[in-house]
Amino acid sequence: MLQVISAIVVRRLLLAVPTLLLLSLVVFFVLRILPADPLGMLLPASATPADAAALRQQLGFDKPIPQQFLIWLWAAINGNLGISLNFRQPVSQLMMAALPATLELSFAGLILALLISIPGGVLAFVLYQRKREAAADLTVALMQSIPSFLWSLLLIAAFGVLWPVLPFSGRAGPEVALPGLTGFALVDLLLTGQFRGLVSVASHLVLPALALALGFAPLVIRVLRSSLIEAAGEPYVEVARLRGLSESRILWRHMLKNAALPTITMIGVQFGFLFGAALLVEMIFGYPGIGNLMVQAVKGNDLPLIQGIALIFCVLMLAITVIIDVLYAVLNPRMRNL
Amino acid sequence: MTDEFELAASSPRDRRGWRMPDRRQILLGAVSMGLGALAPLRARAEGTDKSTLSIAFPVDVPTWDPNALSIPGIQNLYATVFDSPLRYSPDLTLSARQITEWKWADDKATRLEITLRDDILFHDGSRMTMEDVKFSLSDRAKADKKLVVGGMLNTVSDIEVISPTKAVMQFSRPTPTAPIYLAFLTAYVVPKAYMQQVGPEGFNAKPIGAGPYRMVEHQRGSRITLEAFDKYWGGVPLIKQVIFEIAAEASARVALVESGRAGFASQLPVREVQRLAQKPGLVTKIYPFSEVYMLRIPNYVPPMDNDHVRAAMHLSIDTGALSKAFYAGVAKPLSVMAPDGTPSNVPDFKFAFDKAKAIAELKEAGYGPDKPVSFTLLSTNGVFPNDYDMARAIAQMWKAVGINATIEETTVAKLIDAAQNSKLAGPVVYSWANGTGDPENYAGRIFDPRLRFSAWKDMSLSARIDKLMTEVNEQERIAGYKALNVESSEKSWAIPLLQGITTVAYSAALEPTLFDNGYVLPVEMKYK
Numbered sequence: 001m002l003q004v005i006s007a008i009v010v011r012r013l014l015l016a017v018p019t020l021l022l023l024s025l026v027v028f029f030v031l032r033i034l035p036a037d038p039l040g041m042l043l044p045a046s047a048t049p050a051d052a053a054a055l056r057q058q059l060g061f062d063k064p065i066p067q068q069f070l071i072w073l074w075a076a077i078n079g080n081l082g083i084s085l086n087f088r089q090p091v092s093q094l095m096m097a098a099l100p101a102t103l104e105l106s107f108a109g110l111i112l113a114l115l116i117s118i119p120g121g122v123l124a125f126v127l128y129q130r131k132r133e134a135a136a137d138l139t140v141a142l143m144q145s146i147p148s149f150l151w152s153l154l155l156i157a158a159f160g161v162l163w164p165v166l167p168f169s170g171r172a173g174p175e176v177a178l179p180g181l182t183g184f185a186l187v188d189l190l191l192t193g194q195f196r197g198l199v200s201v202a203s204h205l206v207l208p209a210l211a212l213a214l215g216f217a218p219l220v221i222r223v224l225r226s227s228l229i230e231a232a233g234e235p236y237v238e239v240a241r242l243r244g245l246s247e248s249r250i251l252w253r254h255m256l257k258n259a260a261l262p263t264i265t266m267i268g269v270q271f272g273f274l275f276g277a278a279l280l281v282e283m284i285f286g287y288p289g290i291g292n293l294m295v296q297a298v299k300g301n302d303l304p305l306i307q308g309i310a311l312i313f314c315v316l317m318l319a320i321t322v323i324i325d326v327l328y329a330v331l332n333p334r335m336r337n338l
Numbered sequence: 339m340t341d342e343f344e345l346a347a348s349s350p351r352d353r354r355g356w357r358m359p360d361r362r363q364i365l366l367g368a369v370s371m372g373l374g375a376l377a378p379l380r381a382r383a384e385g386t387d388k389s390t391l392s393i394a395f396p397v398d399v400p401t402w403d404p405n406a407l408s409i410p411g412i413q414n415l416y417a418t419v420f421d422s423p424l425r426y427s428p429d430l431t432l433s434a435r436q437i438t439e440w441k442w443a444d445d446k447a448t449r450l451e452i453t454l455r456d457d458i459l460f461h462d463g464s465r466m467t468m469e470d471v472k473f474s475l476s477d478r479a480k481a482d483k484k485l486v487v488g489g490m491l492n493t494v495s496d497i498e499v500i501s502p503t504k505a506v507m508q509f510s511r512p513t514p515t516a517p518i519y520l521a522f523l524t525a526y527v528v529p530k531a532y533m534q535q536v537g538p539e540g541f542n543a544k545p546i547g548a549g550p551y552r553m554v555e556h557q558r559g560s561r562i563t564l565e566a567f568d569k570y571w572g573g574v575p576l577i578k579q580v581i582f583e584i585a586a587e588a589s590a591r592v593a594l595v596e597s598g599r600a601g602f603a604s605q606l607p608v609r610e611v612q613r614l615a616q617k618p619g620l621v622t623k624i625y626p627f628s629e630v631y632m633l634r635i636p637n638y639v640p641p642m643d644n645d646h647v648r649a650a651m652h653l654s655i656d657t658g659a660l661s662k663a664f665y666a667g668v669a670k671p672l673s674v675m676a677p678d679g680t681p682s683n684v685p686d687f688k689f690a691f692d693k694a695k696a697i698a699e700l701k702e703a704g705y706g707p708d709k710p711v712s713f714t715l716l717s718t719n720g721v722f723p724n725d726y727d728m729a730r731a732i733a734q735m736w737k738a739v740g741i742n743a744t745i746e747e748t749t750v751a752k753l754i755d756a757a758q759n760s761k762l763a764g765p766v767v768y769s770w771a772n773g774t775g776d777p778e779n780y781a782g783r784i785f786d787p788r789l790r791f792s793a794w795k796d797m798s799l800s801a802r803i804d805k806l807m808t809e810v811n812e813q814e815r816i817a818g819y820k821a822l823n824v825e826s827s828e829k830s831w832a833i834p835l836l837q838g839i840t841t842v843a844y845s846a847a848l849e850p851t852l853f854d855n856g857y858v859l860p861v862e863m864k865y866k
Contacts, residue, residue: 037755044408044489044523046783049758049790051489058483086400086407087558088542098558156593164597169394169583169590170560177555282559284587292559295586296398301751 005326012322020314021073027310028072031303032065038085038303059085072307081311082304086296091308094293099312100183101171102282102289106274108205109212110267113274117217121224121263122251128229140218148215148277152284155207168207169286173200208285215277216270223266227259234258261332268324272317388865389578391848393858394591394603398559398584402545403538404526405478405487410771414858415582416526418564420547423452423471424521428862430628430680430775430854432521436466436548436571440517443506447514447810450507459569460529461552467502473530475507487524491516512808514815518774550575550861560584564860572861580860595620595843602844604858608666608723611841622843624668627856629838630675630770630780631722633732634793635831636762641711646703647741648830650711651765652689653696654739655732657835663731664724665839672834674823675770675780679854682777682819689827689834696739707740714764715743721750722769723839729767758790766793769838773855777819782806784832785822794831 039055056062060071075082081091120140127136146154160168171185172178176197179188186205189198231237232255240250275291282291290309297305397411404416417425423437436458443449458466476497479488495510509516519525532546545553550572551564562582566575583600585591592610595603596617606614608624615622633651641647657671673689676682697706705711717729726747733743746763748756756762772779786803787795802822809815826832840856851862 035755035761036749036751037758038751039754042407042484042486043790044486044492046492047489047790048788052758052790055483088401088403088406088538094558153589156590160599161593161597164599167599169585169594169599171557174392174555174561174563174579174581284585284590286560286584286586286590288557288560296400296559300400301749 001330004329008325008329009322012318012325016315016318019318020311023314024073024076024307024311025069027307028069029065031306032068036301038301042085072304076311081308084297084305085302086300087302087305091304094305095290095308095312097183098288098290098293101185101287102275102278102291104184104186105205105208105212105282105287105289106271106278108209109216109274109278110271112209112213113216113220116213117220117224118256120217120221121228122256124221124225125228125232128225140221143214144218144222146215148211149280149284151214152208152211152281155211156284159207166207167200167204169204171201171204171288172197173204176200204287208281208287211281211285212274212277216274219270219273220263220267224259224263227262228255231255231259257331261328264324264327264331268320271320272313275313275316388847390581391577391579391602391860391863392581392583392594392600393860394585394594394600395582395858396584396586396588396591396605398586399556399562402542402553402556403485403528404547405474405485405524405528406538408486408490408523410523410773413523413773415562417549417857418551418580418860419545419549419553420526420528421458421549422521422526424517426521426774426853426855426857428851428853432517432774435521436527437520440520442810445810447512447516447808448509450509450516452505452507452520454503454505455571456503457571458548459571460532460548461546461567462529462532463569464529464531465502466527466529466548468497468499468505469502470527470530471505472497472499473533474527475525478528478533485524490522490524491519512810514808514810514812515776515778518776518778522774522779551580559586575861576864577860592843595845598845601848602842602850602858602863604840604842605723606841606843608664608839608841611843612666614843619846620843621846621848622841623852624666624839624841625852626668626670626677626837627840627854628677628680628772628775629722629840629856630672630677630772630834631669631725631728631836631838632672632675632768632770632784633833633835634762634766634768634784635833636757636760636764636766636793636795637831638760638795639713639762639764641703641713642765644703645829646699647705647711648833650696650699650703650705650739651736651741652827652830652833653692653699654735654741655833655835656691656735658691659735660728660731661836664727665836669836669839672837674820674827675784675832675834676777676819676823677775677837680775680777680780681816682780682823684820684824687824687827693739700740705740710740710742712742712744715745715767716748716753716762716764717745717767718750718753719747723841725767725769728835732767754791757793760795762793765833771838771856773857775855777816777823778807781819781822781826785826794826796831 038061039052042055043052060068084091084094087094124136124140127133156168159166178185179192181188181191185201186198189201237250237255240254278289279291279294282289283295294309297309399412399415401407404420422435425433425435427433436455437452438455439453441451443451454468454471460466475487475491476494479485493509493511493513494507496508498506498508529546533541550567550570552567554565555563561584564580566578568574583594585594588607591603592606594600596614611622611624614620635642635648637643661667661669661671670678673687674684700706715729715733717726719726729745733745736743753766770784782803783789785794785799786792787797787799806815806818809818827834844850847865849864849866
């Protein structure tokens, strides 16, 4: 098993190099040819075109784009992703400060999505071809048609304003000082034994994570339901019945495990959706993650920062692909021989 | 086929006959307990702690180097942490702050004598002197061209330090408006010794100013926590802790103030402010400030070079209707590029909405209902309140006289890029911020064809604007700008639409001071 996992990881890592290079190239060129001035906010109202040209030269934006790319690439290989134009800080430093918050939020969103979608998918399957099937379908369709940013606003209205029981701004209350050991607030507070802080962070996480989860869960519900319907017709289900196993045991122990394979693939493919949705969700909730940083970078046309964030998203997606491949190999014995 | 999977309708009972809670009840119980644990949050949201104020604010501070960027929206925060040499009072009068006196030492406006207070301490306890002023407003700009302060004070050649509290600012050319820039973007004094010791990156991580509040914590994109500075020269601020909750989304700012989690919120949608006005315990204001909404016109795009077409565009816009439709009638219609009460406003001059005259002007240009004039109208969406809606309304007004405008949504970065390359596709719906109210920063910048973002490229205006910028006789300077304002409006080089508005909502327990330049300064707020 370990050999198979190692082979998968090595294969994926080898593929990651050209993928990252290609993505960097595409993002770099697209950002440079967009008709938007990266110096927009860096010059005062009294600046002349000559002032702009001087600054452009100072920042290296006057060089041919391929040359700019090679300079950037060489620096990136050496761990330097450049300096943010607006924040005046190293891009890597900004991203490392924001990334743990986004990962924490995304994983919390994923866990909540699974808590909603696994029982939801099973329920949708149970209701298949029954009276309440239409109601279940309608509910899922309705959930699917509401994007995460709209869920954010609905949740804020419900639990922040009408029934103000949950916070909806920031990562923790102002009274909580985040230790900053790993950057993952929940982990850091747990490690330092600050349980009041932990409650604060957890309560701040509920609404944005739920907004992400509610946008993501319907996809999982649909795939899981379809997979269960398919699995219900498999011979092993009939065999299990003949062996006298209860229907719930067949469902939870056998069918769900087999139906999980396509669901896991879909979750892996769609995990990028969570990151994408986090862009707006973080902005709405004032959550200090990569999404929030990206919105600010795009608003300020901060090319080095946009480039860096695109790169980190790509790395994350590649990492998720590896994890999904490994999980697939663990769950599906046939994959181990490939 | 799936009937078999139906879950048991009743819950099992334990040996004593008690009914065991089913999974649904357990789940609901857990949720209730969780929410119950959060109940104190609700109490906090409803109470008023008079030592703390949360402000729901739309913009974050990209860098704490206040000399670096000239973003209007963050000046509140810079002024709160760094204070400013001079400051505009709520009614836009230039007033003493860190600098107590300023006077010209010559009659050419090239040497400005300034006197600094002798009781200003930075947050690290060190005293502010003229060396810090010279470093911040002159030396830094020369050493690092990326600092915008160099562009804002581009005629400062040196600052001659006479004593710790006396200096002479020297200018490379007559700069009669120099004092206004000591109360404007980027003109903040930073501690020289500390900046040199930690460098810009270290300063950004832990900024030290001399303002009424010191920065305690900054969670980027989320929250800025400030604490009252007990050695502030103006006295300890009444509110001890101020938290800026960064909420870029307007709905989130509305929710923060509506739920009581923020005591003050700014830049809210007009319709939301009208709704919040009905809520007990909240006070709302929609008020005009020193910003101008306008149409900027690139004269290099046909048919914008046609005087009659521009006149028709101008005459056919009912600015009063725009104000009523989108700004609750509070945004005052403008006839010139200067709001009411500012020095270069011309109250006697009115450019009236006249549809019939607009049609006649179009006819003069050879256009009419059978041969409509067509062009692109550029507009941002969400950069200032109802910008895109206003563009749509203007397009409809134009359509009624025979002008077909296709609206193209754009961004500020794209606009700047297009403007500096003289590639604007058509007129632009634009908002012009000017925290000083001085005409140099309205017409003086808007019509200067040499500036990279200028739209109206009439090079013959350069000499006229240069003369105004160096005019030391204040009456003549203002008269010159008034004449420029009237001529530019009559000839429609740009179309002034409305005085900008801003909106706030705050707790009825709070007494804020509202500034005519839109500033929101915690040091000028107190609880009743």
